[in-house]
Amino acid sequence: MKIELKSIHFSEQLSEETNAFSANVYIEGIKAGTASNRGRGGATTYQAADERGRKLISDAEVYCHSLPPEKFSEGGSDHELKMDLGQYIDDLLDKYLQEKELQKFQRKLEKAMDRGIVAGIPDQSFEVWYFNQSIEKILENPKGPDILKNTIIKNIIPVLTGGTIILNSNIPQKLFEEAGLKKHQYARPVSCETKITQKENKPPQKRRRL
Incomplete structure (x- = not known):
């Protein structure tokens, strides 16, 4: 029914x-x-x-x-x-509220990953290592992939414990692999190569917890 x-x-x-x-x-x-x-x-x-x-x-x-x-x-x-029907209705409401929270979480995640490297537990919480430019702009820089890889190696890998993974879907999988990450340490990466132009980037700013 x-x-x-x-x-x-x-x-x-x-x-x-x-x-x-x-x-x-x-x-x-x-x-x-x-x-x-x-x-x-x-x-x-x-x-x-x-x-x-x-x-x-x-x-x-x-x-x-x-x-x-x-x-x-x-x-x-x-x-x-x-x-009973009352409990069934309560369960439907709980599911609705959980879905709303997940949608809210996903919107925050998408906004955060545009400006930094995001690490956390899927659908629960995350931290952000912010850059002065968007990830897209950084990847357009010939030195950009190395900047991201160095940040991952020095700052991100040490916190990838207890179910924490990199949540960015806007960073190529090849970059994760070159940084030494295993597949269970990152989620839904893009597979295509990003177009490159010449610009200079700065180190990431201090991380902030959601």
Whole structure:
């Protein structure tokens, strides 16, 4: 059964113990009703929009009860949480919020990698070694690849521990390989060679943590 949330309105300010939100609930592509939570620790509630919505929600309740329980660990013990429609809606909201955070993270990452070498844990956090020019401009300089390689060798490789990798997708793979990096130490590099012109670059500025 396809259950969706649309027109989601989330309030971080009102979210005290639970996520405060309101949304339209769609079941099998049809608007069945609405769902909401005041953010004060209570359960998520939902209500049908009409008689058709009540039937769809009733079917969705039966469907959710047939799903396996959610398993989680807390306080050193394993627990199970029985699935119902309210919990299913909460899970849909959690997924929506996680996707929004990932999109926000990706926008920051793309902006950072334009001006520096970015190292971090994918989808979680990163640090930036900034340059006075964009990576694109540096790669256009005949000396640019050597500047990037030296920065990687001296400053970046020492911090590539505990799952930290180089996150730049705008640096050629060949440059990573020449710097001595293994494939698991960098992500999604470009494969094409970059056009070169003559300009002078300066060493990277002090790094900043996201």
